[in-house]
Amino acid sequence: MDEFTYRDGSLWCEGVSLTSVANRFGTPTYVYSANTLIDHYRRFAKAFDAVNPLICFSAKALSNVHLLRLLGQEGAGIDAVSGGELHRATVAGIDPERTVLAGVGKSEDELRDAVRRKIRCINVESEAEVELLSRIAREEGERPRLAIRVNPDVAPDQRTPARTTTGTRGGKFGVDIERAAALFAHAAADRSLRIEGFHVHLGSPIFDPQVYATALDRLLGLVARLEAEGHRITTLNLGGGFPAEYVDRTAPSWDDFAEVIVHRLAGFRRGGGQVIFEPGRTIAANAGILLSTVRYLKQAGDQQLAVIDAGMTHLARAAMYDSYHFMWPVLPPAEAVPVSRDVSGLAGLTAYDVVGPICESSDYLARGRSLPVLAAGDHLAIFTAGAYGMTMTSNYNSQLRPAEVLVQGDQVTLVRRRETYADLVALELLDTSDHRDG
Known part of the structure; x- marks a missing residue:
């Protein structure tokens, strides 16, 4: 189905460790x-x-x-x-x-x-x-x-x-x-x-x-x-x-x-x-994942929330279509390394609502999702994100669009750099002197 596989307890894309990708390029980042x-x-x-x-x-x-x-x-x-x-x-x-x-x-x-x-x-x-x-x-x-x-x-x-x-x-x-x-x-x-x-x-x-x-x-x-x-x-x-x-x-x-x-x-x-x-x-779709990082864990009523750095501006499908994306830590505990996307037989899982940083009530990427116990700083991979992922990103809340990385074998290429605050306002910083009234 794809070449995103767990090897020696860690998630790899082809011949490249996704921990190394996260450390080198930061998150959120699309990896293909x-x-x-x-x-x-x-x-x-x-x-x-x-x-x-x-x-x-x-x-x-x-x-x-x-x-x-x-x-x-x-x-x-x-x-x-x-x-x-x-x-x-x-x-x-x-x-x-x-x-x-x-x-x-x-x-x-x-x-x-x-x-x-x-x-x-x-x-x-x-x-x-x-x-x-x-x-x-x-x-x-x-x-x-x-x-x-x-x-x-x-x-x-x-x-x-x-x-x-x-x-x-x-x-x-x-x-x-x-x-x-x-x-x-x-x-x-x-x-x-x-x-x-x-x-x-x-x-x-x-x-x-x-x-x-x-x-x-x-x-x-x-x-x-x-x-x-x-x-x-x-x-x-x-x-x-x-x-x-x-x-x-x-x-x-x-x-x-x-x-x-x-x-x-x-x-x-x-x-x-x-x-x-x-x-x-x-x-x-299965040729890409969205690599993210857990920012905070919090309790909300009876729900455990994992707040990550990727939200509906980075992956809109869940908020728009209530779509399902398998997600799992890049470095799960040894007893929770998945061999498929059916993780129902794994022990030690906790139900999390996985949410993003966007100021919208619909900014959920998953509700009640069974995951290994998470900690702030953990890298989380959101799978099947290669289609209608990056193309539907936006700057809502003045969020920056993520980077895109292409992996082929053991070679890693940055194919779109992460936006900067300068990029965010570049089209607005116009010389209006010739258009002023009077």
């Missing part, structure tokens, strides 16, 4: 395993090899340019949802032919940038966006490629949070499937555009492969209807949403998803069609 990231990408690609997909890693999950470059060297493209992520893809050296742009509210500048970069595909989400893209294309003298994001009205399984469900009717994303054929025909008649196919994204994480099967069946029905009318569909983008292991052995394998997806796409692929996937969480 390069070998885990690469291994997950390769195994995902192998599972779907029969349809030879273009795999565009979802930059919203993990956007550090060093890690995007690492995936790009493996052949990955980038799924961007903003002009900023397009820029990151460029800095990371990702070929525009392997870059796609999505997003329900793209600005005119973002669309124009995508057209000028000649990216592989723009996933449009409304009739109005098609009209704007058409105007930009004429002004730029380009003929951009696009796909229509379809909302197939497929409900995910019950384990998918409502706040990350994106494929049901009435949501803000995509075009209702009953309107998609007319919009495709309209775009196909526009000589300034090259409409190639369709895009779907159902939510994240999705644990039931049959959710993809249902959506794909509906999508292929739409394709058959349009082809019967004389249109040619050359691109089908199934998005991302594949799960990660937040708890041991609870998520289906990539082969389980491939089993219901690949044979449905076989005919499309034989006809020369391009399949695109946009995985993010499933590749990156």
Whole structure:
């Protein structure tokens, strides 16, 4: 699953002790395993090899340019949802032919940038966006490629949070499937555009492969209807949403998803069609942890609280989605070294509410979590934090964003330095002398 393992009683990332990382770089710090990231990408690609997909890693999950470059060297493209992520893809050296742009509210500048970069595909989400893209294309003298994001009205399984469900009717994303054929025909008649196919994204994480099967069946029905009318569909983008292991052995394998997806796409692929996937969480989540330090222990009513230096500004998922992240000391007592994330059989554990330093009542990373007895100064590792961890950090409470460290073998590289107070106010210290009244 990952290369964060306990060795001689201490947590290591590949060939590097995380105690040494904490001592060298401080906390909170995100630590990524390069070998885990690469291994997950390769195994995902192998599972779907029969349809030879273009795999565009979802930059919203993990956007550090060093890690995007690492995936790009493996052949990955980038799924961007903003002009900023397009820029990151460029800095990371990702070929525009392997870059796609999505997003329900793209600005005119973002669309124009995508057209000028000649990216592989723009996933449009409304009739109005098609009209704007058409105007930009004429002004730029380009003929951009696009796909229509379809909302197939497929409900995910019950384990998918409502706040990350994106494929049901009435949501803000995509075009209702009953309107998609007319919009495709309209775009196909526009000589300034090259409409190639369709895009779907159902939510994240999705644990039931049959959710993809249902959506794909509906999508292929739409394709058959349009082809019967004389249109040619050359691109089908199934998005991302594949799960990660937040708890041991609870998520289906990539082969389980491939089993219901690949044979449905076989005919499309034989006809020369391009399949695109946009995985993010499933590749990156277990490739990263958030390294933190216990600041205080306190009693609050009947609850034992561990106050750590990482909170909702450093890892927002628990406060936003009530999500679960396994956490454990970097140096646990000898009798409490875990061999898996099932620690129910370990002795000497205490129930803690693990909280951060943020002035919000929702700043809990765990409630009633069984952990070894903690002491101030202990380093605590928060696992499965490689996706939607650093990308969702903020400066709320004027907190500084953490550092990011990449480990490959026994090599440690600082890939983003910790913010400073100077960074915090840098954009506010403007020379306003030319803008004063009078």
